[in-house]
Amino acid sequence: MTTLAHPGETLSADGLLPSAAPLALIDADGRLTPEAAGELTLPAPGVLRELHRRMVLGRRFDTQATALTRQGRLAVYPSSRGQDACQVGAVLPLRDSDWLFPTYRDSVAVVTRGVPAEDVLALLRGDWHCGYDPYRYRVAPQCTPLATNTLHAVGLAHAARLQAKDQVALVMLGDGATSEGDTHEALNFAGVWKAPVVFLVQNNGYAISVPLAKQTAAPTLAAKGIGYGIPSLLIDGNDAAAVYSAVRVAVDRASAGGGPTLIEAVTYRIEAHTNADDATRYRSSDEVSTWLERDPIARLTAYLSARGLLDDAAAGRLAAEAERLADGVRERMNAESTVDPAELFEHVYAHPTAALERQRAALLAELQEQEPAS
Amino acid sequence: MTTVMSASASAEETAAAVPAPVTMAAALNAALADSLAADDRVVVFGEDVGTLGGVFRITDGLASRFGERRVFDTPLAEAGIVGTAIGMAMNGLVPVVEMQFDAFAYPAFEQVTSHLAKLRNRTRGRLALPVVIRVPFGGGIGGVEHHSDSSEAYYTHTPGLRVVTPGTPADAYRLLRQAVACPDPVLFFEPKRRYWSRETAVLSVDGPPVDRAVVRRPGKDVTLIAYGGMVATALEAAAAALEEGWDVEVIDLRSLSPFDDQTLTASVRRTGRAVVVHEAAGFAGYGAEVAARLTEQCFHYLEAPILRVTGFDIPYPPPHLEKFHLPSTDRILDAIARLQWEGDNA
Numbered sequence: 193m194t195t196l197a198h199p200g201e202t203l204s205a206d207g208l209l210p211s212a213a214p215l216a217l218i219d220a221d222g223r224l225t226p227e228a229a230g231e232l233t234l235p236a237p238g239v240l241r242e243l244h245r246r247m248v249l250g251r252r253f254d255t256q257a258t259a260l261t262r263q264g265r266l267a268v269y270p271s272s273r274g275q276d277a278c279q280v281g282a283v284l285p286l287r288d289s290d291w292l293f294p295t296y297r298d299s300v301a302v303v304t305r306g307v308p309a310e311d312v313l314a315l316l317r318g319d320w321h322c323g324y325d326p327y328r329y330r331v332a333p334q335c336t337p338l339a340t341n342t343l344h345a346v347g348l349a350h351a352a353r354l355q356a357k358d359q360v361a362l363v364m365l366g367d368g369a370t371s372e373g374d375t376h377e378a379l380n381f382a383g384v385w386k387a388p389v390v391f392l393v394q395n396n397g398y399a400i401s402v403p404l405a406k407q408t409a410a411p412t413l414a415a416k417g418i419g420y421g422i423p424s425l426l427i428d429g430n431d432a433a434a435v436y437s438a439v440r441v442a443v444d445r446a447s448a449g450g451g452p453t454l455i456e457a458v459t460y461r462i463e464a465h466t467n468a469d470d471a472t473r474y475r476s477s478d479e480v481s482t483w484l485e486r487d488p489i490a491r492l493t494a495y496l497s498a499r500g501l502l503d504d505a506a507a508g509r510l511a512a513e514a515e516r517l518a519d520g521v522r523e524r525m526n527a528e529s530t531v532d533p534a535e536l537f538e539h540v541y542a543h544p545t546a547a548l549e550r551q552r553a554a555l556l557a558e559l560q561e562q563e564p565a566s
Numbered sequence: 567m568t569t570v571m572s573a574s575a576s577a578e579e580t581a582a583a584v585p586a587p588v589t590m591a592a593a594l595n596a597a598l599a600d601s602l603a604a605d606d607r608v609v610v611f612g613e614d615v616g617t618l619g620g621v622f623r624i625t626d627g628l629a630s631r632f633g634e635r636r637v638f639d640t641p642l643a644e645a646g647i648v649g650t651a652i653g654m655a656m657n658g659l660v661p662v663v664e665m666q667f668d669a670f671a672y673p674a675f676e677q678v679t680s681h682l683a684k685l686r687n688r689t690r691g692r693l694a695l696p697v698v699i700r701v702p703f704g705g706g707i708g709g710v711e712h713h714s715d716s717s718e719a720y721y722t723h724t725p726g727l728r729v730v731t732p733g734t735p736a737d738a739y740r741l742l743r744q745a746v747a748c749p750d751p752v753l754f755f756e757p758k759r760r761y762w763s764r765e766t767a768v769l770s771v772d773g774p775p776v777d778r779a780v781v782r783r784p785g786k787d788v789t790l791i792a793y794g795g796m797v798a799t800a801l802e803a804a805a806a807a808l809e810e811g812w813d814v815e816v817i818d819l820r821s822l823s824p825f826d827d828q829t830l831t832a833s834v835r836r837t838g839r840a841v842v843v844h845e846a847a848g849f850a851g852y853g854a855e856v857a858a859r860l861t862e863q864c865f866h867y868l869e870a871p872i873l874r875v876t877g878f879d880i881p882y883p884p885p886h887l888e889k890f891h892l893p894s895t896d897r898i899l900d901a902i903a904r905l906q907w908e909g910d911n912a
């Protein structure tokens with residue numbers, strides 16, 4: 193009997209489906225999980241210590257940024273507290289040549305990539321630009337229109353392949369963003385092109401107020417990979433070791449020509465959507481408490497301490513480092529920022545058009561008139 | 567592994583040095599071929615642009631000549647095409663993508679307006695996106711619904727984009743080559759009703775730069791402003807107007823954004839009268855901007871209000887009805903007649 197198939201149809205789903213339950217390496221109590229975790233392997237002690245250190249620093253940055261919104265120093269801040277393992281675990285496996293495509297939620301990931309903390313906050317403070325040079329850090333501007341960055345990552349990754357550059361693009365998105373059309377187009381393009389790209393979905397259970405159940409009827413978000421011929425992983429997003437290992441597996445596969453991977457990391461945002469949101473309107477404090485017990489930092493602290501990889505002295509030094517980071521951020525954010533309205537016209541085009549030159553001159557003339565005579 | 571770098575030959579101009587009859591479609595094809603040959607970073611992609619050569623055959627033969635690393639079919643998804651073009655441009659390529667038809671570019675609107683137009687600004691000039699989006703646009707070809715939109719004003723209203731449209735085959739070649747070389751993103755509107763119109767010309771990139779309007783026919787009585795598919799109609803109207811005693815100057819805008827105030831105001835100040843023509847609906851259309859700008863800059867030179875001849879404010883009509891909708895030479899002549907000429911006793 194001949195099978196009915198068009199050219200290109202592989203008719204096999206082998207190896208594409210995620211595990212039934214999220215894979216973890218270190219459990220919520222800081223113990224190694226008893227079962228094997230698929231392709232995941234426990235990172236070396238040095239990597240685990242670095243994951244821990246970056247999470248502690250990232251958490252301090254995050255709480256500092258939230259505090260700055262209360263003082264009116266930041267217009268808005270979407271916290272990633274609770275998602276620390278994803279923020280850090282996504283970035284540390286990336287090589288210098290790789291690219292990160294973050295969202296508004298992923299400031300800690302951007303800081304972890306090496307962008308100075310105060311530059312990351314430039315936009316949220318109210319500046320008109322993203323605050324850093326994307327080429328310097330290989331970090332795209334933090335993306336607010338949901339899911340649109342997935343396509344940029346696929347394009348960049350495909351261009352790398354066309355030019356025989358060894359580069360992988362990792363794009364971060366939320367559970368809500370998986371419902372946007374661009375996510376599907378990106379997964380599809382990536383699958384067809386075998387683009388070296390990693391999709392990391394931080395499934396924190398909510399898109400602002402809307403719970404996952406209203407977002408999808410799929411058994412898991414990772415399960416969607418199969419529809420695009422993309423292997424996928426479902427992991428415990430509060431286990432930094434698991435996130436690191438999963439991203440590592442995906443980056444290695446992409447770099448070796450094996451194409452894209454979809455990772456769903458199950459996690460939770462402890463804070464409201466942003467400082468402007470009231471989360472009590474859509475979720476219970478019991479639910480939040482349950483997730484506080486699964487804190488990504490606490491579990492790695494427990495694991496490292498139990499093995500003598502983190503003693504009180506080291507923890508103390510780390511706490512002091514985190515305070516210095518927060519001090520620096522506060523200092524820079526409390527300084528009055530200098531804005532130059534003339535620059536608004538500068539980068540709309542490669543060279544300002546004649547019309548923009550006229551508008552700039554008009555604005556400057558207007559400002560000069562307003563200046564009190566001295 | 568073959569790379570984009572090694573796949574390209576040295577610049578090999580398809581353009582003949584002696585004037586020869588050429589269609590706009592052939593001129594656009596030559597512009598793409600010469601752009602691909604001249605610059606290794608150029609890649610051409612979209613729906614059916616590879617093996618088929620595009621539904622209008624504008625990319626005919628390019629995939630076989632340059633290979634499918636440089637000219638390729640994509641899955642069917644317009645946001646995907648533009649979104650990935652953005653990522654490719656971030657990584658050093660110069661994507662030239664095709665939207666199959668005007669109305670089928672709408673799914674890409676968010677990528678165009680929120681990212682393509684803004685990323686240079688959002689990165690303080692660090693991230694340039696030299697992307698060209700080719701859009702076959704406009705009616706007059708007996709197309710069924712969704713195949714004849716004039717969508718240019720959606721894009722001209724978006725700062726950060728350049729919007730360009732050729733009126734003649736020679737200009738189609740020149741403007742497309744210049745658009746590919748341009749560091750800004752360009753929406754390149756191709757008047758599909760003129761794809762098969764011929765001109766005897768030498769295809770050359772030299773000539774007026776991409777952001778200048780040109781006087782297609784000098785005249786002293788009235789300035790008739792057109793672009794894209796309406797340039798030929800405007801020239802026909804100008805020829806007919808001569809019989810009525812009006813010497814009409816026809817300006818082909820070429821660049822809708824930025825707008826060439828200089829060429830336009832110079833003409834209108836000379837003639838004192840102006841009519842602007844386009845296929846798109848008139849309400850909040852491109853002609854409103856032209857009329858407003860010229861009124862602001864030429865008020866004391868004007869003998870009459872600037873008039874618009876446009877499509878009606880209706881969804882684009884079906885094939886048998888489109889002739890009632892499209893601006894015709896008669897409608898243009900009527901508008902010229904209403905420009906409060908001396909001796910009128912209105």
Ligand SMILES: Cc1ncc(C[n+]2csc(CCOP(=O)(O)OP(=O)(O)O)c2C)c(N)n1
Nearest residue numbers: 297336337338366367368369396398399400
């Ligand atoms: C295209 C688009 N629609 C709506 C919004 C407004 N919005 C911002 S964040 C958000 C929720 C996104 O949820 P999710 O993708 O799960 O990410 P999370 O905020 O939970 O990290 C919405 C609706 C947007 N930014 N972009």
Ligand SMILES: [Mg+2]
Nearest residue numbers: 366367398399
């Ligand atoms: Mg969410």
